[in-house]
Amino acid sequence: MTIVHVTGARPNFPKAAPVIAALRTHGLDQRLVHTGQHYDDKLSEVFFRELDLPRPDVNLGVGSGSHATQTATVMVALEELFLADRPSLVVVYGDVNSTLAAALVCSKIGVPVAHVEAGLRSFDVTMPEEINRKVTDALCDLAFATSPDAIAHLSREGVPAERIHLVGNPMIDTLLAHLERFDPAPVRAAHGLDGAYVVATLHRPGNVDDRAQALALVQAIHKSADLAPIVVPLHPRGRARLLELGFADHPGVRVVDPLGYVEFMSLVRGAVAVVTDSGGVQEETTVLGVPCLTLRPSTERPVTITHGTNKLVRAEVLADELRAVIDRGRPEGWPVPPLWDGHAGERIASILADWLAPDTARDAARDRPATPATPATPATGQ
Numbered sequence: 581m582t583i584v585h586v587t588g589a590r591p592n593f594p595k596a597a598p599v600i601a602a603l604r605t606h607g608l609d610q611r612l613v614h615t616g617q618h619y620d621d622k623l624s625e626v627f628f629r630e631l632d633l634p635r636p637d638v639n640l641g642v643g644s645g646s647h648a649t650q651t652a653t654v655m656v657a658l659e660e661l662f663l664a665d666r667p668s669l670v671v672v673y674g675d676v677n678s679t680l681a682a683a684l685v686c687s688k689i690g691v692p693v694a695h696v697e698a699g700l701r702s703f704d705v706t707m708p709e710e711i712n713r714k715v716t717d718a719l720c721d722l723a724f725a726t727s728p729d730a731i732a733h734l735s736r737e738g739v740p741a742e743r744i745h746l747v748g749n750p751m752i753d754t755l756l757a758h759l760e761r762f763d764p765a766p767v768r769a770a771h772g773l774d775g776a777y778v779v780a781t782l783h784r785p786g787n788v789d790d791r792a793q794a795l796a797l798v799q800a801i802h803k804s805a806d807l808a809p810i811v812v813p814l815h816p817r818g819r820a821r822l823l824e825l826g827f828a829d830h831p832g833v834r835v836v837d838p839l840g841y842v843e844f845m846s847l848v849r850g851a852v853a854v855v856t857d858s859g860g861v862q863e864e865t866t867v868l869g870v871p872c873l874t875l876r877p878s879t880e881r882p883v884t885i886t887h888g889t890n891k892l893v894r895a896e897v898l899a900d901e902l903r904a905v906i907d908r909g910r911p912e913g914w915p916v917p918p919l920w921d922g923h924a925g926e927r928i929a930s931i932l933a934d935w936l937a938p939d940t941a942r943d944a945a946r947d948r949p950a951t952p953a954t955p956a957t958p959a960t961g962q
């Protein structure tokens with residue numbers, strides 16, 4: 581029995597760490613594949629230094645490219661790997677191209693796939709991640725959901741109920757496991773911040789690839805930086821575009837390279853607010869109780885609005901929203917989504933271990949050709 585975890589990009593690593601750690605207690609053989617989609621130290625290696633993650637057994641070194649090139653390169657390399665040494669199950673995380681590539685390869689060669697963070701939907705198909713999520717969920721044998729809305733989406737798309745498990749959020753397991761390490765004081769000092777400050781992250785293609793939208797963002801961030809200094813650990817995507825548009829030409833805007841996980845979370849923990857278009861950051865601010873203004877028209881994580889500190893905002897109103905947040909201050913108490921309690925990895929590991937345990941009756945059922953479902957009676961009676 582070998583479980584293979586496929587990771588590749590920054591958000592995958594804090595999601596995989598608690599699952600891998602929890603599976604160790606079940607005594608299952610595990611291997612970690614890094615596709616190499618992300619390769620800069622601060623987008624990849626730093627997570628292996630700071631989190632409880634084993635060294636990857638294999639790094640496919642695929643690097644950057646167009647969607648087709650990157651996805652296809654991962655697929656070719658994974659197919660070769662899995663045909664040579666067939667895993668019992670492959671676990672994929674989130675919604676990046678490496679996730680999709682692994683799910684496609686496994687489903688075609690008959691290796692079962694478990695998807696961690698299944699069922700999230702922004703309903704915005706201009707997002708590459710939305711396509712990756714929908715295809716991965718359609719192909720996976722086990723769908724691990726972080727929130728109840730995800731269950732509803734999966735059910736509506738025809739994923740059988742027995743494949744779906746509400747387990748909580750492994751990204752939050754990692755946050756809670758390292759909470760004591762998130763100390764804003766030294767990080768504030770290192771960044772020369774002695775009063776209220778904001779942290780911003782921007783990397784969505786819809787925000788930074790389009791020149792007009794990027795310009796609107798630059799203006800919105802500049803107006804907001806009149807209210808408080810804004811530290812921006814800038815992702816490589818869009819970096820050149822934003823800088824060319826004068827992003828850093830405001831005394832309140834501090835552009836820095838992407839930060840290591842502990843430094844980043846320490847900075848976020850001490851911020852008066854966060855401005856972001858990241859998926860994970862919407863979740864982390866929800867648990868830390870830091871007000872989060874998300875520069876996007878939609879979110880696949882509505883639970884961070886209903887239960888957390890998140891609000892979707894347009895660039896035009898960002899400064900007004902930030903002023904209101906600064907005036908209001910941090911919330912005293914706020915609801916946290918159900919099961920975001922630090923134990924998602926353990927739940928996932930138990931379900932995987934049960935699923936892999938020998939069960940002759942179940943295996944025979946799996947090997948039988950699927951019986952076509954009885955067509956439902958049309959509601960109209962026609």
Ligand code: UD1
Binds near residue numbers: 589623645676708817
């Ligand atoms: C990817 C994910 C996105 C996720 C983000 C997290 C897809 C389709 N997108 O976006 O969902 O939110 O990661 O950070 O999978 N680059 C570097 N160094 C690196 C990696 C990339 O400089 O280590 C640069 C390259 O110029 C590359 C560009 O960033 O072309 C984009 O990288 P890519 O992995 O294709 O997508 P991201 O925008 O990082």
Ligand code: UDP
Binds near residue numbers: 861864
């Ligand atoms: N992160 C980090 N340093 C940074 C920015 C982000 O360590 O400078 C972490 C943070 O935990 C975040 C995760 O990386 O949740 C993934 O971030 P990203 O925005 O790249 O991906 P997304 O969640 O949008 O797919």
